[in-house]
Amino acid sequence: MPTIRRLPEALVNRIAAGEVVERPSAALKELVENAVDAGATRIAVHLIDGGLTRIEVTDDGCGMDPAAMELALERHATSKLPDDLIGEAQAIERVATLGFRGEALPSIGSVSRFALESRPHGSEQGWRRVVDHGTLVEEGPAALPPGTRARIEQVFAKVPARRKFLRTPRSEYGACLDVIRRLAMARPDIGFTLDHGERRVFALQPGEELPDRVAQIVAPELKDNAVLLDMQRDTMTLTGIAGLPTYNRGVADHQYLFVNGRPVKDRLLVGAVRGAYSDMLARDRHAVLALFLDLPSEDVDVNVHPAKTEVRFRDAQAVRGFIVSGLRQALSTGDRRSAQGPDRTAMKRWQQEPVREEPSPALRSIFEGRGWSKPGTGVREPSHEWHSHEGEVIASPQGRAVEAEDIAADAKQHFPLGVARGQVANTYIVAEAADGLVLVDQHAAHERLVLERLKAAGAGEAVSRSQALLMPEVVELDEPSCDRLESAAEKLDAMGLSIERFGPGAMLVRSLPHALAGSNPGKLLQDIADDLAKHGDALWLEEKLDLVLGTMACHGSVRAGRTLRVDEMNALLREMERTPRSGQCNHGRPTWVKLSMEDVEKLFGRH
Template identity: 50%
Template sequence: MPVRALPRVLIDRIAAGEVVERPASAVKELVENAIDAGATRIEVVTAGGGQRLIRIVDDGSGMSPEDLALAVERHATSKLPGDDLLAISTLGFRGEALPSIGSVSRLAIATRAAGAEHGVAIEVDAGAKGAVKPAALTAGTRVEVRDLFHATPARLKFLKTERTEAAAVADVVKRLAMAHPDIAFTLAGEDHQPVTYAATADFGQRLAAVIGADFADNAVAIEAERERVRLTGRIGLPTFNRGTGQHQYLFVNGRPVRDKLLVGAVRGAYADHLPRDRFPVLALFLELPPREVDVNVHPAKAEVRFRDGGLVRGLIVSAIRAALERESGRATSSNGTAALGLLARSAGAAVHHAAPAAAWDWRASPAAPAAAPGFGEVAQAAFASLAIPSADARAGTAPPEPDALDRPLGAARAQLHETYILAQTRDGVVLVDQHAAHERLVYERLKRERAASGVAAQMLLIPEVVELDPADVERLGAKADDLASLGLVLEPFGPGAVLVRQTPAALGDTDPARLVRDLADGFAEWGSEIVLERRLDHVAATMACHGSVRAGRRLQPAEMNALLREMESTPNSGQCNHGRPTYVSLKLADLEALFGRR
C-alpha cells in the first residue's frame, strides 16, 4: 500500500482525538488559555453536558486580528517565546487546542485586545476556517463551542450521560479554581446551579469554597522544601476519608495532574493510617524549576515526568507523615458532628414513640407524683420491664484529678458496655473505643522497636533462585542495601535472576519468589522499597490488632486513665490502624444545645 499524505482536516481530527476526549477536555484547554492570557475573571457556561454548548468568557489580554487568524492554525502558540521545550512556564503550549476543537465542532471566537478600537471574530466549522470580521466586544475573549463532535458522530457514542459530562466539566473548573485563587471563576448554564468562586488572596479560603467547609475543619496545613522543590497545600486527617481517589487534587506548577508517582507517594504516606479501600482528601501544590519537570509527555498534559522522581516522592511522603504526626492526637471534627446528629435523631425517635395515647391514664405514668395512688407498684413494674444494657457505672466512685480534666482526653469516669471509655474534660466529654485506641498504641510501639533494633531476618536453609527481567534485577540490585536493612538479603545470580538468602522473620513462612516479584513490580511502578515496608507494617498491624485490649474486657479506672495518657503522647492516636476514629469528642455546649439548655 503506497504512502500518502493525510488531508489537513483529517490530521486535525486525529489530533482532536488526543486532545479533546470529551467536553471537559475542551473546557480545560480553553480555561487554561484564559488563565495564560492574564484573565482575572473567567465565566464557563455549558449546555447538554458541554456537547451542545461551551462558552468561555474572560477579561484577559485579547488578540489582534493577525493573532486571531493564526490562533486557529495548528502548532501556532503565543505561550512558547523560545524553542526550548524544557522551559515551559505556561499551561498551554502545544498550539493544538483551538484547531483541534474547531475541526470537530462549530467554533466561534470573538476577542478584543487592550487599546484596540473594536473587537474581531472568526468562525471555524468542522475545520473550515472563515474570515476574520469586526465584532462588538469589550476587552477580553469569548469562545463558543457548539455541537461538539458533530463532525465526528462516532465519537458521540462514547460520551456519557449529560449529567456525567457536566460533572466532569465542574471537576475541571474546580481544579483550576483551586490552583489559581487570585482569579474569579463562575460556572453556570442549564447543567449547573450557578456557582462563583470569588477571587481571594487566602489560599485556604479558596480550598474551603471548592472542596467544602468540612475539609477546612479537618485539614492540616503542609509546607516543605527540598533542593528547590517546594510543596504546599492541605491534607485531610486520616479519619476524614473517601471511598475513591477523586478527592485528591494534585498540581505541578499550577497545572492539575493525575500523575502515578504523586498518587503513589500519597498512598505510601497514608499507608499507616488508612485501609486499602479508603482514600484521603487533600490538595497538594508542587512547585519546581520548569527544567526539572517534563510536561510534554501526555497530549492532554495530565501526566508529567520528573527529572528526580525520588526527590519529589521523598519530599511528599516525609512532609505528609510529619504533618500527620504533628496533628497525631487530633480526631476528625465531623465525628463529633455525626455523633450529635445520631443523638438528635435518637432523641427525636424517643420523643415520637413516647407520645401519649388517647386513652392514657396519667396515674399509670412512672413520672407521676409519689402521692399518686398505686404509684409504687406501677413504677416498680415500669422500671422492671425496661431491658437496659449493662454499663459499668462507676463514674462517681473516684473524683477526677483536677489536672486530668485539662488534658486533651480528660479524666476517665466510666466504662460503658465494657467497650467504651467515657472521659470528662473541662468543657465536654470524650468517648474512646478501647480496642481501637490500644491497637494504635501497640502498633506504634512495634514500629519503634523495629526502627531501634532493626528487622530480624531468617536465613533460608536452601537459598531460592528467582528469575526476573534484567531491568528488575538491576532495580533490585540498586536497592540491595535498603532491602537488607529490612531483612531481605538478595544477591545477583546472572543477568536475569537473583538469589534470596534471607527474608524478614516477621513475615513468617512467606513465599520468597512471590515477595521478590511483588517488590520488583513495586519498584517498576513506584520506584521505592515501600512495598516491603508495607508488608512489614501489615504484619505489625495484625500483631497489634490481636494483641490489643479487646472489647468486652473490664478496665479499672487507673487502667483507663493510663490508656488516655498514652494516647495523648502517641503519634497518630486519633485513628486505629484501619483508619477508624479511636475517640469522639463532644463539647458541653453541644450537649446543652441537644437537650435544649441553650
C-alpha cells in the same frame, strides 16, 4: 512501490486532535488553561448537556487582536515560550505557563464548530473567527467586553467514529466538573463560575485563601478535619491541605495533586501519598487532600503527553521522599484529632511532645509482659498523679460510674481529653473535659499507642530483618518485571528482601524479610513487580511489613470488655495526648469522639 504523500492539513489536525481532544472535558481544560495564562481574574464556564452540545468559556484576560487570533488557530503557534529562547532546545524547560505546545485550538477547531471572539484591553472593538471542523466559515467584528470568549459546539459531529465513543451527558459533565475543580483549586486568586444548563453549580470569588477554596470545592467539613502543609527542602516546596486519616473515602477521586501549579495525575505522587498514609488507613480507603509541589522548571519535564497531565521528575526519589516525610510530619502534629468534630478551641491546648520511651506507671499494667517497651530513663509523668485520686468504683450491668472526689479543680481545664469518669460496656472510656464529654474506644486507642511504641523500640527494623533462604530460589518473570525489580533491588534489600538478576527473565531470591519468611517468593516478587509498574515504587512490601506491625499492635492491645482502673483510664488519656497519630487507630477509624457541652444541653432543652 507505494507512493508517500503529505497528509492534508485538515487531516493532520484531526489526527492530532485524537490525543488533545479525546472528550469534551479535554477541550474545556485547554480553553480554561488559556484563560489562566492570559492573566484572567474571572473565568465563566457554561456547559450544555455536559459539554456535548456546547462549551463556552469567557474570561477577562489580555485578549487578542485579529492577527494574533489567526495565528492562534494554526498548529504549533504559541505566545508562551520565552522570547529569548525561541528556537532553542531548552525553551520548553523554562515554560512557566499551563499551555505551550500550540496544538489545542487548531485541534479543537478540526473536530467541532469553534467560535473564537476576543478584544484586547484598550481596543474599541473585538474580532470573531468561526472554524467548522477545520474550515474557516466566518470572520468579522464582534461586540464583547475586553477579554476572550470561546465556544465549542457539535463536538465530533463530522467524526462519527469518535462521536459514538462519547459517554452520556451525565458522565461527560462529571469529567468537566473535575477539570474545573482542579484548575479552580490551583488558582484561588482567580474567580470561577460554572453553569450547567440553567443551573449555577458554583461561584468562587477571587482572592480566597487556599484552605477556604479547597474546602468549598471538595467538602465544607474538610477544613475542620485536615492539617495544613507548608514545607521546604532545598529547592522544593510543598503546600496544601491534607485530610486526617479518619476523614477518608472509598475511592481516590478526592486526591488533587499539582506540580508548579499544573494539575497532574502522576503515579509517583499517588504512590507517595499512599505510602505516607500506609499505617493509618485500611488498604481499601483513600486520603482526601490537595497537594501543591513547586520545584525549578528544569527539574521536571511537563512535555510528556499532549494532555500535559503527566510529568517526569529529574530526581523522582527525592520528590517522593519529600512528600512522604512532609505528609507524615504534618499529620504527626495534627492527627491527635479525630474527624468526628472535636471542639477546635480545645485542640489549641494540645502539647506537641515526643513519644515517651516508657509507659507511665499507671500504664505499666497494660503493657506488662509484652516485652515491647524500650527501656529508657526519659519517663515523664502526667502533671497530676492520677492514681492518688482514685475514688470508689460502683459497678452496674450497663457500665461503671466513678467518683474521684479529690481531682484537682483545674484538671479538666488542663487536659484536652479531660478526666476519666467511667467505662461503658467495659469498652468505652467516658471522660469529662471542660467543654464537653469525650468517648474513647479503649482498644482502638491503645492499639495506636502500642504501634507507635513498637516503632520507637525498633520493631520495624526487626520485622524487616533479612532471613537467608537455605537454598536460593529462582523466580521466572517476564523481562520488564525483572527490569523493574532489578532497579529497586537496593531499596528492597533494605527491607530484608535480597534479590539479584538471574538471566533475562528470572530473579534469584537469596533472603526474605523475617516477618514474611513463610511467603511464596514467586508470588511475593510478582506482587512487588506489579506494584512497581503501577506506582513506581515497592509500596506493597512496605504495606505488608506495616500490616505485620499492625497485627502485633492489635493483638498486644487491651481488649474491648476489659475492666480498667481509674488511674489506667486517665493514664491512657494522657498518653494519647502525647502520642502522634493517636486520633485514629491503625485502620483509619477514630479512637475518640467528643460531644460539646452545648450539644449536651440541647438534648435536655437547656439551650
